[in-house]
Amino acid sequence: MQLELFSVGTELLLGEIVDTNAAYLADKLSQLGINCFYKTTVGDNIARLAGALDIALRRADGVLTTGGLGPTQDDITAAAIAQVTELPLEEDPASVEHIRRIALQRQRDRGSAAQSAEASRTAAGERMKGLLKQARLPRGATPIPNPVGTAPGFILRTPYRGGDPKTIISLPGPPGEMKPMFEQTVAPYLAERVAEEGPAVLVSHHLRFADIGESQIETELRDLITTQGNPTIAPLAKPAEVHLRLAARAATREEAERLIAPVEAEIRNRLGAHLYGVDSDTLETVVGRLLRQTGRTLAVAESCTGGLIGHRLTNVPGSSEYLLASLVTYGNRAKQDLLGVTAETLSAHGAVSEETAGAMAEGVRRVCGADLGLSVTGIAGPGGATPEKPVGLTYLGLAHAGGTVVERRRLRGDRSMIKERAAQLALYLLYRHLKGLPGVES
Amino acid sequence: MQLELFSVGTELLLGEIVDTNAAYLADKLSQLGINCFYKTTVGDNIARLAGALDIALRRADGVLTTGGLGPTQDDITAAAIAQVTELPLEEDPASVEHIRRIALQRQRDRGSAAQSAEASRTAAGERMKGLLKQARLPRGATPIPNPVGTAPGFILRTPYRGGDPKTIISLPGPPGEMKPMFEQTVAPYLAERVAEEGPAVLVSHHLRFADIGESQIETELRDLITTQGNPTIAPLAKPAEVHLRLAARAATREEAERLIAPVEAEIRNRLGAHLYGVDSDTLETVVGRLLRQTGRTLAVAESCTGGLIGHRLTNVPGSSEYLLASLVTYGNRAKQDLLGVTAETLSAHGAVSEETAGAMAEGVRRVCGADLGLSVTGIAGPGGATPEKPVGLTYLGLAHAGGTVVERRRLRGDRSMIKERAAQLALYLLYRHLKGLPGVES
Incomplete structure (x- = not known):
């Protein structure tokens, strides 16, 4: 089975948003064993979308679209599909019911807003007209329930231009709506279709x-x-x-x-x-698992990464079990007052040095009463560099019951890239320690 | 002028990477006043890429491709363009020179690796063969210098299928190479072409x-x-x-x-x-500007955001001037030991409460000796919720010389969305304070 992906929205062609839906869906289709040879982005223009859909429906078994199902006049996906398949749009009663229920609930949520009852009723009426447009689906389409928002998606299977039947699946654009709809309805549907086609x-x-x-x-x-x-x-x-x-x-x-x-x-x-x-492992999930398995706790002292290590570690649900704290000691005074790095260490070696990185790791371990102390200090740039200490110079420290290791690295890239690489290498240093792998000085 | 964007790479069709290039280029084209009505992603397959390029070159004034210019056999963009334009590929001497120079430099960078001289020579020879493939461009193309990597891009203007001349621009896929090449060479070229077309x-x-x-x-x-x-x-x-x-x-x-x-x-x-x-303002750049202008310093106490606020603030170059520290006090003990939140406050009201948020903001302000203390505490989920304190409940605190304000919010979304929204609202609270706007309790 071969499907083409369509992302609909002028905002994508203007570069105002990055199309993360396409990557998500491409990955899912690939996992289902469905080939995807083309992915097309088109703006909110019926004629152009219909034209591109026609090209796709002639060369593939079907299309999966995201975007353009919303309540405004810009939202033209259902109309373009109706046009290209020569099917009328018809109101789906279940979707109307769902939209009315959600709208009512949202109105109650907004209840406390200071608005006159009349103004509120007029605005609500206008909003409802747009919302109900979303319930109009091409004849014969099966609605895909939207557990989060008002716009239903749909699956349409129809003979195309008098030839073979093609599959047309449409989902709304907001990832928070599209993803559950894909997972709950579209993925099982496609898995069944793939299974019918035979083993591959x-x-x-x-x-x-x-x-x-x-x-x-x-x-x-x-x-x-x-x-x-x-x-x-x-x-x-x-x-x-x-x-x-x-x-x-x-x-x-x-x-x-x-x-x-x-x-x-x-x-x-x-x-x-x-x-x-x-697969879905990340350094933060892997070190989290290792920390939990061995019952150890962690505290982090960040300088140039500015909080990114803490942010990554806390993206993992349940990280509060092993992460006690991450102290972003950005200034020298914070390094002294919060971590106990001495003024002598800072003046003799500087904030970006082996000695400071070691003292930060030991300090955060002591102050937080953690089993492990992890530290990073470096020059993310563009300012702050000297001939001896160029942009990208970074020290990573790890303090544990048996001692302290510090690694020196020279990282390339701009400020955000250096932050990302430094955070990655700090987590990798922690990973090697937790796995009992030898430290690498470079 | 109307150009279509092409992203080339099977990894994009498998959803392994998100296509950030397309958004970047779409934005740039829009700023140049160039229309972009379609964006197509194709895998590493000459026939399919050539077919899709043919469709685009018939309906638009030209195409801008990224990806598929690398050294491996998978990299087929130049060959597909040569095929569709019926032009031979020819070696560009300047690009050969550039590739040899970069390869030599990289070899020197790797000098210290423990490899026998002979093995090293063989590997280098193999690598060089692939690299030189990148210097083969369609006849008549003008190479686009690559200041970062080995693969040159190119601009080709050629009559298409006996009709009007079309513009074909090809850039490598890695954003770190593509962006400077676009900015240094392609943007000025396109700006000139747009200017020739008249004022718009x-x-x-x-x-x-x-x-x-x-x-x-x-x-x-x-x-x-x-x-x-x-x-x-x-x-x-x-x-x-x-x-x-x-x-x-x-x-x-x-x-x-x-x-x-x-x-x-x-x-x-x-x-x-x-x-x-x-435009390019973000809350972190705006509050950074306001802090710098008024000579005030900031310290942050984060709980559910896990370091994201510090990460965002430190994405701004020069943020060390006003950001003293961000303490990610993830556990209760860290809140007590590092911020001086009392055990009584925590046990009477809980870690996610108005009282704790206020004590965190005041504590971090005092401990770091900052003019302003900003705090967040909330339940990012999926665990940790109770009937009284649901997932998404978040308190934001701001302590300043004149007192402390705390706001209560109920945020929607999954863990990462709640972290993002909480960080945004905390920065917005700081913004309103710095602008002297009235606080909003909700």
């Missing part, structure tokens, strides 16, 4: 690496990459790490996994310490 | 709002939106804020600005306090 699944795994570049990985795995077949092997450079995608096609998931296993084992063997996780 | 510029401004929803903005501005002409008015919902785009077309930039000014003034008049900035 694509299984892919992402191996995630820290502190190693794409070109070094390619060099270490050159023979495997050159002779790749099934599974395929593809390195992917991410902002502060590299992924390796292993993807196998087979009749069943089990068979695909059997094809991947020996290749993954060989890669693990060659690049071991750098391979910290697979 | 599109000027757009984004007004940025905090703590107000899209539907409320639409209701307040309904008359302006319904009767919009030149400029157009479009509300855009972002993760934790709303933007309003005002875009005017005119013969000159000045004239376009004159069309926008009165509309912007009227909107400012109606929605004043919520409109915190324009």
